[in-house]
Amino acid sequence: xxxxxxxxEGMLPVSTSYCPGCTHGVAHRIIMEVxxxxxxxxxxxxxxxxxxxxxxxxxMNVDMLxxxxxxxxxxxxxxxxxxxxxxxxxxxxDGDLASIGMGEIIHAANRGETFTTxxxxxxxxxxxxxxxxxxTLVGQKSTTCVExxxxxxxxxxxxxxxxxxxxxxxxxxxxVALNTPAHIRQAKKAVRRALEVQEQRLGFSFVEFxxxxxxxWGLNGPEAAKFVEEQMIPYYPLGNLRTPEEVAK
Amino acid sequence: MPEKILMKxxxxxxxxxxxxxxxxxxxxxxxxxxxxxxxxxxELDKRGGKFLQAESExxxxxxxxxxxxxxxxxxxxxxxPGIALMQEGMSFICSAGVPLTILNVSRCGPGxxxxxxxxxxxxxxxxGGGNGDYRIPVFAPDSIQEAVDLIYxxxxxxxxxxxxxxxxxxxxxxxxxxxxxxxxxxxxxxxEDIPAYKPWAVTGKAGHGxxxxxxxxxxxxxxxxxxxxxxxxxxxxxxxxxLVRYEAKGLEDAEIVFVAFGTVARLCRETIxxxxxxxxxxxxIRPISLWPFPYAAFNEIGPKTKVVISVELSMxxxxxxxxxxxxxxxxxKLIHRVGGLVxxxxxxxxxxxxxxxxxx
Numbered sequence: 001x002x003x004x005x006x007x008x009e010g011m012l013p014v015s016t017s018y019c020p021g022c023t024h025g026v027a028h029r030i031i032m033e034v035x036x037x038x039x040x041x042x043x044x045x046x047x048x049x050x051x052x053x054x055x056x057x058x059x060m061n062v063d064m065l066x067x068x069x070x071x072x073x074x075x076x077x078x079x080x081x082x083x084x085x086x087x088x089x090x091x092x093x094d095g096d097l098a099s100i101g102m103g104e105i106i107h108a109a110n111r112g113e114t115f116t117t118x119x120x121x122x123x124x125x126x127x128x129x130x131x132x133x134x135x136t137l138v139g140q141k142s143t144t145c146v147e148x149x150x151x152x153x154x155x156x157x158x159x160x161x162x163x164x165x166x167x168x169x170x171x172x173x174x175x176v177a178l179n180t181p182a183h184i185r186q187a188k189k190a191v192r193r194a195l196e197v198q199e200q201r202l203g204f205s206f207v208e209f210x211x212x213x214x215x216x217w218g219l220n221g222p223e224a225a226k227f228v229e230e231q232m233i234p235y236y237p238l239g240n241l242r243t244p245e246e247v248a249k
Numbered sequence: 250m251p252e253k254i255l256m257k258x259x260x261x262x263x264x265x266x267x268x269x270x271x272x273x274x275x276x277x278x279x280x281x282x283x284x285x286x287x288x289x290x291x292e293l294d295k296r297g298g299k300f301l302q303a304e305s306e307x308x309x310x311x312x313x314x315x316x317x318x319x320x321x322x323x324x325x326x327x328x329x330p331g332i333a334l335m336q337e338g339m340s341f342i343c344s345a346g347v348p349l350t351i352l353n354v355s356r357c358g359p360g361x362x363x364x365x366x367x368x369x370x371x372x373x374x375x376x377g378g379g380n381g382d383y384r385i386p387v388f389a390p391d392s393i394q395e396a397v398d399l400i401y402x403x404x405x406x407x408x409x410x411x412x413x414x415x416x417x418x419x420x421x422x423x424x425x426x427x428x429x430x431x432x433x434x435x436x437x438x439x440x441e442d443i444p445a446y447k448p449w450a451v452t453g454k455a456g457h458g459x460x461x462x463x464x465x466x467x468x469x470x471x472x473x474x475x476x477x478x479x480x481x482x483x484x485x486x487x488x489x490x491x492l493v494r495y496e497a498k499g500l501e502d503a504e505i506v507f508v509a510f511g512t513v514a515r516l517c518r519e520t521i522x523x524x525x526x527x528x529x530x531x532x533x534i535r536p537i538s539l540w541p542f543p544y545a546a547f548n549e550i551g552p553k554t555k556v557v558i559s560v561e562l563s564m565x566x567x568x569x570x571x572x573x574x575x576x577x578x579x580x581x582k583l584i585h586r587v588g589g590l591v592x593x594x595x596x597x598x599x600x601x602x603x604x605x606x607x608x609x
Binding site for chain 2: 041042044045055057062065066067068071074075076078080081084085086107
């Protein structure tokens with residue numbers, strides 16, 4: 001009999017600690033599935049951020065290390081020097097990457113570092129309890145902007161893909177979402193292409209996932225998926241901003 | 250004995266790091282140590298290593314953490330304000346159990362301060378500027394040769410304790426020239442050989458029996474965090490015994506005992522001669538390891554000593570350790586200059602004589 005469903009070896013057989021309706025688990029799984037399919041689980045080194053996903057190493061079945069807040073791209077740059085032949089990725093949330101770690105991500109992208117960054121954008125700080133993120137939408141309420149984000153006070157939500165795509169050595173940049181099965185399938189394709197770009201050492205590769213945080217958004221799971229569709233995607237358009245010719249198929 | 254060559258301090262430090270087997274360097278320009286990244290940018294890749302100029306000291310220490318956690322032998326350098334920026338990383342690296350060699354060619358502070366020599370990083374180096382319980386072995390050379398030897402000795406110590414080791418030089422030593430004999434180069438460990446040397450490193454689990462490695466600092470369960478911290482202090486207890494280094498000079502019959510490290514110890518040697526000519530016997534304790542501090546050296550002080558004087562390029566930081574070493578047995582006084590000024594041996598002599606007079 002042919003199995004129609006198996007659990008990837010890339011995920012450890014444990015329950016994650018993420019909230020119901022959070023899409024960290026989906027992002028973890030598709031990244032690990034791709035590494036498994038590429039036969040790279042034994043060669044992968046993952047870098048976890050500060051945020052909910054600092055515990056990613058409890059679920060992802062690859063060598064991993066934790067990092068100080070925002071510094072994952074610098075850490076991955078160091079790993080690449082010591083381990084030139086491995087598959088290296090950072091997994092970072094929006095507070096980690098787009099706020100405190102803005103310097104490190106921009107410079108790593110600009111250098112064309114040959115690791116892949118998976119950026120989880122859920123428009124809020126999750127682990128610390130729902131404060132405003134650099135990616136919080138205009139008018140979106142948080143515990144540090146209870147009246148909603150006011151762009152005249154704190155600026156507009158940061159579009160990381162568009163920023164990164166301005167840097168010539170950032171050769172693969174794509175924004176995907178995780179709120180529908182169709183979007184998840186598209187996301188997995190983007191993960192694969194990003195890792196192929198890394199495999200060929202073409203430059204920096206970056207995938208932004210529009211993710212959900214029902215707990216801190218004050219929504220249930222289906223409402224959170226709808227929020228991604230109706231509020232996030234119009235401001236953060238999905239799609240590929242840059243693909244090198246070598247992997248453009 | 251290898252041939253001695255005349256080298257500028259900073260370039261000698263950089264060459265020593267290569268010979269120590271440090272294959273990876275991450276740095277950001279800062280006076281008075283910029284010759285180190287300049288030298289390594291020219292030399293390191295040629296000799297099988299990797300040099301990378303970081304966008305900041307924050308990035309540099311974290312690049313160092315990444316390369317070292319992945320098994321590389323890593324050297325970084327900076328000067329006081331840059332070392333301040335690295336403190337978060339040092340605390341993290343200590344808790345994660347990752348080896349690293351750090352050189353601080355220190356200048357004067359606080360704040361941006363100035364670019365002249367200073368020793369006011371003593372607290373930052375020995376007490377730690379980062380958060381939480383951790384220790385970093387700190388060695389303070391007083392010559393370029395000793396700095397070279399200490400940099401060469403540092404990576405095996407860092408590997409043994411899986412902890413950073415710091416060399417605290419000062420701007421004077423970085424900028425001056427002295428004849429120096431370079432040690433025999435150690436090879437840079439190849440990436441494929443790392444799991445054999447460092448089975449804990451994150452190198453991809455295929456390299457270590459398909460059992461995943463995790464390098465971590467977060468312990469949300471208090472009992473596990475307590476255990477990790479206590480395990481660190483088991484290492485530190487061993488280091489406190491094994492790493493004490495100092496030089497003692499003329500303690501048996503000295504009236505005055507100076508305590509000084511680095512550049513200041515050099516001029517105190519001259520002061521001791523000047524005092525001898527004036528009929529006053531003086532000796533010196535020169536701590537080479539600042540942590541662990543050589544407290545036991547103070548037990549060697551003889552019965553003729555009337556005062557112990559800490560001589561520092563700070564408002565008095567090491568003097569806290571000196572008081573702990575003296576333990577109330579003798580008066581402890583301070584001679585110091587700050588702002589980048591270095592006292593002359595004659596000035597130290599005159600101040601020491603005034604202190605001696607004041608005790609009568």
